[in-house]
């Protein structure tokens with residue numbers, strides 16, 4: 345039997361997750377907790393229930409099927425997340441789509457059968473498969489089996505990562521990864537802990553080792569106004585990147601504020617709800633700082 349893993353989505357015809365047309369496999373679970381995360385449902389390392397009140401017709405079907413007695417209705421539907429086991433039964437009976445479970449078990453064979461359907465698109469566009477998340481390195485055995493399978497079928501592979509994992513883990517995958525998409529968030533360790541939940545020491549050291557050992561790496565900086573768009577952080581980022589072998593550029597990805605509804609559906613407080621997405625002038629001004637420090641910059 346092939347290795348099983350927890351994923352939350354498989355997206356077809358993706359054009360922003362590496363070269364060409366790609367299928368992106370999203371892994372459930374992430375060791376970071378970035379305040380700006382636009383996929384907060386991917387952070388828990390287990391399936392997690394989402395509830396959208398605007399789709400709920402208060403029919404009560406979900407209450408009756410929950411063996412944990414986690415759901416109550418009294419004018420509105422409430423779910424006790426402390427007792428909810430994430431079994432998903434309530435989502436199955438919710439015909440209005442108000443309840444949805446993020447995260448499901450899938451085998452390597454199941455994922456590959458989905459991935460292989462689009463082989464003609466990969467071949468015609470120079471695309472392939474991207475493993476993203478969440479954090480794919482968190483399920484590295486499952487990831488390795490998927491990478492092996494892709495390799496056997498001659499598919500181009502990308503791993504989209506925060507870089508937060510033991511070096512041995514990254515090193516064990518390198519041979520089967522054609523390109524790493526590597527996120528660089530904040531250079532200051534204390535600020536990284538405050539805004540992303542973990543230290544950046546391991547991340548920076550892994551990025552350095554990946555570049556030094558000859559892996560293809562494409563660095564992306566998510567630009568979050570007021571958090572990492574200050575001149576000092578951008579300059580330090582540029583200095584760090586310029587010291588890496590074989591890397592001359594970076595992609596600047598503007599924060600977007602479309603995730604608020606997801607936080608609400610998860611019963612979480614969205615700490616950045618007042619934050620607006622950066623405009624083109626703001627993005628250009630940040631790009632100029634990186635360019636003046638000697639980097640080629642792509643804005644997305």
Ligand code: SF4
Pocket residue numbers: 399400401402403404405406407421437438439440441442443
């Ligand atoms: S089954 Fe869905 S629509 Fe019905 S009460 Fe539950 S959440 Fe609302």
Ligand code: SF4
Pocket residue numbers: 393409410411412413414415423427428429430431432433434435
């Ligand atoms: S996911 Fe399962 S345990 Fe949680 S509320 Fe729904 S039925 Fe109950």
